[in-house]
Amino acid sequence: MSENKEIHEYQAEMQKVLDILVHSLYTEREIFLRELISNASDALSKIQFTTLTNPNILDKDVPLEVKVSFNEEEKTISIEDSGIGMNKEDIIGNIGKIASSGTLKFIKSLDQKEKVDNLIGQFGVGFYSVFMVAKKVVLETRSFDLEGQGWEWSSEGTGKYELQPIEKTSRGTKITVYLKEDAEDFCAEYRLETIIKKYSDYVPFPVILKDKTVNQVKALWTLSKSETTKEDYEKFYKQLTHDYKAPFHYQHLSIDAPIQYFSLLFLPEEIGNEVLYARESTGISLYAQRIFIQNENKNLLPSYFRFVRGVVDSEDLPLNVSRENIQHNALLEKIKKSLVSRLLKEFQNISETDVEKYQQIWKKYGIFLKEGVSSDFPNRQKLLELLRFNSSTLDDADQVTSLKDVVSRMREEQKEIYYAIGPSREAILHNPNLEYFKENGLEVLYLYEHVDDFLMMDLREYDGKPLKSISQADIDIDDKKEDSKEALPKAESKTVIGYIKEQLGDKVADVVESKRLVGSPCTLMNAKDGMSSHMEKMMKAVNKDFEISKRTLEINTSHVMIKNMADLLKKDKNSPFLKDYVEQLFNNALLVEGLLDNPLELLPRMYRFMEDASKFHLDQP
Ligand code: ADP
Numbered sequence: 001m002s003e004n005k006e007i008h009e010y011q012a013e014m015q016k017v018l019d020i021l022v023h024s025l026y027t028e029r030e031i032f033l034r035e036l037i038s039n040a041s042d043a044l045s046k047i048q049f050t051t052l053t054n055p056n057i058l059d060k061d062v063p064l065e066v067k068v069s070f071n072e073e074e075k076t077i078s079i080e081d082s083g084i085g086m087n088k089e090d091i092i093g094n095i096g097k098i099a100s101s102g103t104l105k106f107i108k109s110l111d112q113k114e115k116v117d118n119l120i121g122q123f124g125v126g127f128y129s130v131f132m133v134a135k136k137v138v139l140e141t142r143s144f145d146l147e148g149q150g151w152e153w154s155s156e157g158t159g160k161y162e163l164q165p166i167e168k169t170s171r172g173t174k175i176t177v178y179l180k181e182d183a184e185d186f187c188a189e190y191r192l193e194t195i196i197k198k199y200s201d202y203v204p205f206p207v208i209l210k211d212k213t214v215n216q217v218k219a220l221w222t223l224s225k226s227e228t229t230k231e232d233y234e235k236f237y238k239q240l241t242h243d244y245k246a247p248f249h250y251q252h253l254s255i256d257a258p259i260q261y262f263s264l265l266f267l268p269e270e271i272g273n274e275v276l277y278a279r280e281s282t283g284i285s286l287y288a289q290r291i292f293i294q295n296e297n298k299n300l301l302p303s304y305f306r307f308v309r310g311v312v313d314s315e316d317l318p319l320n321v322s323r324e325n326i327q328h329n330a331l332l333e334k335i336k337k338s339l340v341s342r343l344l345k346e347f348q349n350i351s352e353t354d355v356e357k358y359q360q361i362w363k364k365y366g367i368f369l370k371e372g373v374s375s376d377f378p379n380r381q382k383l384l385e386l387l388r389f390n391s392s393t394l395d396d397a398d399q400v401t402s403l404k405d406v407v408s409r410m411r412e413e414q415k416e417i418y419y420a421i422g423p424s425r426e427a428i429l430h431n432p433n434l435e436y437f438k439e440n441g442l443e444v445l446y447l448y449e450h451v452d453d454f455l456m457m458d459l460r461e462y463d464g465k466p467l468k469s470i471s472q473a474d475i476d477i478d479d480k481k482e483d484s485k486e487a488l489p490k491a492e493s494k495t496v497i498g499y500i501k502e503q504l505g506d507k508v509a510d511v512v513e514s515k516r517l518v519g520s521p522c523t524l525m526n527a528k529d530g531m532s533s534h535m536e537k538m539m540k541a542v543n544k545d546f547e548i549s550k551r552t553l554e555i556n557t558s559h560v561m562i563k564n565m566a567d568l569l570k571k572d573k574n575s576p577f578l579k580d581y582v583e584q585l586f587n588n589a590l591l592v593e594g595l596l597d598n599p600l601e602l603l604p605r606m607y608r609f610m611e612d613a614s615k616f617h618l619d620q621p
Contacts, residue, residue, distance in 0.1 A: 005164040008096060015159055022131045022157060029133050029183065033068075033192070034199035035126035036079045036175055040066040041203045043083025043173060045292035047144055050084065052291075057144045059171040065206040068196065068214075070187050077187060080174040085143035091153050091163065095127060095139065130175070131157035133183035140166060141173040202236045204292060219290050221262040221313055225252055237266045240285070241309050245269040248364065249357075251346050259334045261314040265343065271307045271364065281306040286332075287313035299332050301339060304372035307365055308343065344382045351386060351402075362388045362400055370451050374458045384462060389445040390425065392437070397425040397446075403462045409443055416468045419445035421452055421534045423594075431592060432523040433470045436516035444470055453535040471526050471533065471593075486558040492566040493557045499569055500555065503582040507550070514554035521559040524551035524589045533593045548595060553586065561585075577612070580605050 010018070044064045051057055059082065067080045086094065130137055135156060142150040150168025155161035179187060186192065189210060196207050196214045206213040220228060220236045234246040247266040254262050281303050282296035290313060300312055316331055347369075351358040362369075366388060373383045388400035393409065406417055418437060422428040428446050437444045447456070456467055488496065493513055501511040509527065517523055526532060530549050531539070539546045555562055568578055584605055590596040 005162055007160055007162055008092070009160050010096070018128055018131060018157055030186070030195045031199065032129045032133050032177075033077075033079075033186075033195050035129050036177075037066055037068070037196065037200045037203060037207060039127060040079055040081035040083060040173070041200075041205055043081050043085070044205045046084040047082070047171070048291055049293065050144065056146055057171075058142070058146050058148070059144075062171065063206075065208055066203070068192060068207060068209045070189070070192060072187055075179045075184050075187050076176050077179065077192070078174055078176045080172065082170070082172040085148075085172050086141045086151070087143045087145065087148055088151055088163070090143065091139075091141065091151055095153060096161065128157070130177055133179055133186060134177045135180045136178040138176045138178075139173060140168055140176075142168040142171055144171050199239060202239045204290075219262075219287070219313065221252065221254075221264045221311055222290070224254075228252070233264070233266075236264065237309070240311065241266070241268070243268055247309075248360070249350075251342065253339075253342055255338060255342075259314065259331055259338070260316050261312055261335050261338075263310060263312045263339065263342075265308055265310040265339070267361070267365065268307065268309060269364075275307055276367070278306050279303060281308070283307070283309040285311045286317075287311060288317035289313075289315055293317075299329075300336050302336070302372070302376055304368045304375055305340065305343060307368055312339070340376070340379060344379060344386070347386050348382065359388070359400060362386075367449060367451060370449075370455050373455060384459075389419075389447060391446060392434075392444045397448075406443060406445065407463050407465060410465070411442070414442065415465065417445065417462060417465045418442060418468055418470050419447055419456060420470045421447045421456070421532055424448060431470070432517055432520035432589075433525070435518035435520060437470060439518050450534075450538060453532055453538075469526065469532055471524075472530075488557040488563055488566055493555075495569060496557070496562060496566050497555055499565075499573065499578070500553070500582050500585075503579060504553065504586055507586065508553045509550040510552045512552060512554055514556050517554065517556035517559070519559075520556060521561045522553055522555050522585050522589050524593050524595075525554055526551065533595055537594060551593075551595075553589060580608060584609070 044066070047057070048064060051060065062082045064082055068077070069080070070077045137155055137157070139153040140150060141153070142148060150166040152164050152166040153161055193209055193214050196209065200207055201215045202220060203215055204217065204219065206217050207215045220232060233250045233252070237243065237247045237250065246269065248269045249267040251265045252263075253265070280298045281301040282298055283306060284297045284300045285292065286294045286297040286300065297312075301308055312335060314331065314335060317329070347358070347361065350361060369383055369386050373380060373387065376383060384403060388402055389406075390397055390399065391401050391406065394401060403417070410417070420428045420431060420434060422431065425446055425448075428434065434444060436442075456469070459467055461467060487493070497511050497513060501508075504511065508524075514523065527549065536546070536548050540548065557563075565578070565581065568575065568581075572578075584602070587596055587602055591599065591602075596602075
């Protein structure tokens with residue numbers, strides 16, 4: 001044993017991650033090779049980039065490539081690269097630890113096996129997937145530093161690893177995998193070649209197996225569209241993102257003016273919450289003149305396009321652009337503008353030529369486009385045309401319509417576009433405020449998402465037509481119900497309303513006669529510029545002390561329950577029954593709006609009503 005050999009114990013957490021990885025998470029063990037080749041390729045990209053600015057580099061002129069070899073007798077596979085290499089600190093920091101402290105928690109939370117292969121690489125445990133097939137791994141490496149030296153790291157994937165200095169003259173990393181008995185079948189040329197082609201075909205450096213380059217090497221994005229097939233794009237996408245599903249849609253761009261660039265953009269089939277809640281767009285890898293510059297670039301797409309993945313490569317970008325000042329590069333700003341406009345155009349095209357596909361796009365990415373409306377002012381109009389909503393003119397909650405179509409259906413005298421916000425179509429259909437619109441055949445948009453409140457407040461109008469919530473008090477409603485025969489006479493209405501007002505006191509802003517109700521006795525209305533109930537509930541969820549604003553209670557004086565009230569008042573205006581009656585009406589209206597804090601309060605009153613009703617039925621002959 002060498003004197004210099006150091007033995008390191010893993011952090012407890014690391015050991016757990018390893019156990020889970022090796023014993024329970026694997027589905028496709030072959031992905032270990034993808035991970036090791038991907039690390040080798042990253043190391044090659046790093047040295048390529050470093051060489052641009054740093055002249056003092058070991059093995060400056062050696063070819064940049066990955067060599068995969070195997071030894072059938074020893075049952076070993078090695079993956080060797082001429083990449084950036086690692087010094088002692090790098091090994092301890094990169095290989096000896098898990099990248100992020102949340103990894104264990106995250107991995108434990110995974111129960112769908114199919115997702116795991118896809119995620120291993122994203123959580124800084126890619127290297128360790130090798131222990132799915134290895135009983136022992138030896139990593140020999142030397143960094144690009146002229147003064148540096150070689151190091152050997154080895155581990156059996158149990159609780160510790162060994163580290164010792166070695167003689168190594170060439171730059172880069174060689175990983176030797178000692179296969180477990182049940183994984184010895186990986187030690188075959190055909191098997192290895194198939195796996196490399198399957199997962200690493202678009203690695204930008206040659207992957208060499210038995211003196212033969214197995215992968216494509218060339219950059220797919222520089223080829224003309226006629227040279228490439230759908231399969232090529234899909235394979236490339238999977239290699240780029242480690243997504244196991246094919247992309248929902250892709251766009252291949254080759255632009256010459258005002259700036260030259262190539263781009264491959266992909267819309268994933270599924271979007272995880274990490275993307276939904278992310279703040280920035282990090283789906284694009286940046287290349288300059290085919291040389292990899294940066295993963296997860298944050299400056300090429302606005303935040304609302306954070307679901308888009310892909311690559312951008314420009315001939316016009318200087319190679320010596322450093323990762324630090326890339327942010328302030330004016331060329332990138334131009335590319336960003338162009339990318340956004342191409343994406344919006346693509347969406348617009350799909351919406352015009354393939355309505356069904358666009359409906360799916362809307363379902364998957366609509367929430368991001370809504371965000372765009374509020375954040376991308378220069379492109380607002382284009383984004384508005386891409387919005388889709390469910391509506392009262394559609395048969396079910398799955399169908400959608402555009403604002404343009406809504407306007408085309410508006411009645412001539414109609415000046416406003418109406419909408420209702422609620423948790424579901426069902427809930428909205430129960431809203432008494434909808435009755436007037438139904439009765440009069442006026443279209444109402446149905447909105448179901450949290451962001452819709454903000455979107456509507458932000459939009460305010462479309463095509464000169466104000467957007468109005470059906471729960472807003474100042475809707476332009478014609479007064480034809482004023483002299484409806486069924487309504488209570490004026491004087492009696494006044495008495496009933498006066499009584500209700502007196503009973504409810506400062507629980508309401510006001511009590512007024514309704515012009516919009518048809519089948520319900522009463523409803524609550526928002527103030528003209530007030531927040532919607534939906535929004536107030538959200539505010540209350542984050543701040544318990546938030547005060548829900550007072551509503552105006554509108555009374556349907558044609559409704560039999562209100563008419564009966566007028567008679568009951570004449571009979572005995574001090575009856576406790578009437579007090580209960582008003583309280584219940586008000587609580588029912590709160591319930592509809594989702595504003596009733598404690599539904600249990602309803603119970604004692606309900607029991608009193610049931611008692612009365614049962615007596616009434618017993619008295620019947
Ligand atoms: P990830 O690649 O997701 O960061 P890995 O566990 O695969 O996670 O690798 C951890 C780190 O180890 C890498 O980020 C890199 O810094 C280093 N590394 C792994 N393989 C190599 C290699 N062949 N050459 C240089 N560095 C490497």
